[in-house]
Amino acid sequence: MAALQRLADSQTAGEQGPVAVAYSGGADSTALLLAAWRLWPQRVCALHVNHNLQPAAADFERHVRRVCADWGIPLRVRQVRPTPAARDSLEAVAREARYAALASLAREAGASTVWLAHHRQDQVETLLLALTRGAGLPGLAGMPRHMRRHGIGFLRPWLDVDGAALRAWLDAHGVSYVDDPSNQDQRHTRNRIRHRLLPVLQESFPAFAQTFARSARHAAQAQALLEEMAQADLQAIGQPPNIRRLQALSEPRQANVLRLWLRQAGARQASEAQLQQVLRQIAACRTRGHRIHLRVGQGYLWRQGEVLLYKPDEGAAGPNL
Numbered sequence: 457m458a459a460l461q462r463l464a465d466s467q468t469a470g471e472q473g474p475v476a477v478a479y480s481g482g483a484d485s486t487a488l489l490l491a492a493w494r495l496w497p498q499r500v501c502a503l504h505v506n507h508n509l510q511p512a513a514a515d516f517e518r519h520v521r522r523v524c525a526d527w528g529i530p531l532r533v534r535q536v537r538p539t540p541a542a543r544d545s546l547e548a549v550a551r552e553a554r555y556a557a558l559a560s561l562a563r564e565a566g567a568s569t570v571w572l573a574h575h576r577q578d579q580v581e582t583l584l585l586a587l588t589r590g591a592g593l594p595g596l597a598g599m600p601r602h603m604r605r606h607g608i609g610f611l612r613p614w615l616d617v618d619g620a621a622l623r624a625w626l627d628a629h630g631v632s633y634v635d636d637p638s639n640q641d642q643r644h645t646r647n648r649i650r651h652r653l654l655p656v657l658q659e660s661f662p663a664f665a666q667t668f669a670r671s672a673r674h675a676a677q678a679q680a681l682l683e684e685m686a687q688a689d690l691q692a693i694g695q696p697p698n699i700r701r702l703q704a705l706s707e708p709r710q711a712n713v714l715r716l717w718l719r720q721a722g723a724r725q726a727s728e729a730q731l732q733q734v735l736r737q738i739a740a741c742r743t744r745g746h747r748i749h750l751r752v753g754q755g756y757l758w759r760q761g762e763v764l765l766y767k768p769d770e771g772a773a774g775p776n777l
């Protein structure tokens with residue numbers, strides 16, 4: 457609660473609006489709801505999203521409704537039915553649908569920020585997941601403490617808090633919560649990390665959760681710097697990017713600014729090999745007749761005169777998840 461209060465003081469100083477907690481019914485968000493309710497009994501409200509993805513979803517919703525009724529906390533529930541397109545993972549689509557629903561519920565409740573209950577171990581899992589996918593700095597930065605999506609702020613006040621301490625706190629108060637059976641399903645990489653890898657790490661490196669989280673913070677800071685540099689370089693090379701001005705930058709800076717431009721142009725899932733190919737073509741582009749036409753992400757990048765253009769495939773443009 458002290459961690460929550462400190463963060464709330466710094467983040468929401470002067471704000472008197474509702475404190476909207478994303479409440480799944482699981483242990484962590486139950487602890488967050490309880491802590492917020494104790495700190496701001498009149499201001500807290502709960503937001504729940506029913507993904508309708510598993511038979512237990514209806515039980516979660518019933519549980520959430522009962523707890524909120526018992527504690528006298530206003531609750532808003534939204535039904536979503538995530539349907540992934542061929543190349544998307546169900547998890548990613550469900551997550552995106554959840555954020556959109558939470559933002560919309562927060563707006564209805566008059567809240568400017570949604571509070572999420574991710575804690576230190578969630579951050580470590582996210583970092584390890586990113587490593588298994590060969591992520592770059594944005595992935596290694598882990599989950600941000602705050603972000604904006606769909607016009608609403610999202611805050612993770614407990615990123616530095618130990619998950620076991622939260623559960624112990626709930627048990628000490630005799631508060632019930634639901635256990636999501638899908639968290640046991642070891643077909644999901646995250647669950648294998650949680651159940652098999654983390655116990656071994658804990659045994660060998662007792663402070664790993666803190667040190668991994670610190671590494672994520674370092675990566676986040678470096679990534680913020682790269683973003684700033686990409687913004688400045690994009691200004692300098694123009695939009696669409698001028699090839700000669702791009703060539704004046706070092707190769708890492710070219711890659712950095714191209715990633716930003718491609719993202720803004722709607723290029724989803726551009727691979728490392730594709731970006732390398734683009735860089736090679738830019739380096740080789742020294743004559744008027746040099747042609748560039750490359751598949752990048754779900755779309756095409758080509759040269760037109762002095763500049764590069766990009767067009768996503770029909771229906772492929774969208775947010776990078």
Ligand SMILES: Nc1ncnc2c1ncn2[C@@H]1O[C@H](COP(=O)(O)OP(=O)(O)OP(=O)(O)O)[C@@H](O)[C@H]1O
Nearest residue numbers: 478479480482483484485486503504505572573574
């Ligand atoms: N269905 C949902 N409705 C509202 N908020 C949710 C929902 N699912 C997740 N969240 C929010 O996102 C956070 C992280 O989600 P995650 O899937 O890791 O948690 P969980 O295991 O479902 O629940 P918990 O974190 O409460 O134990 C949750 O702590 C909660 O704040």
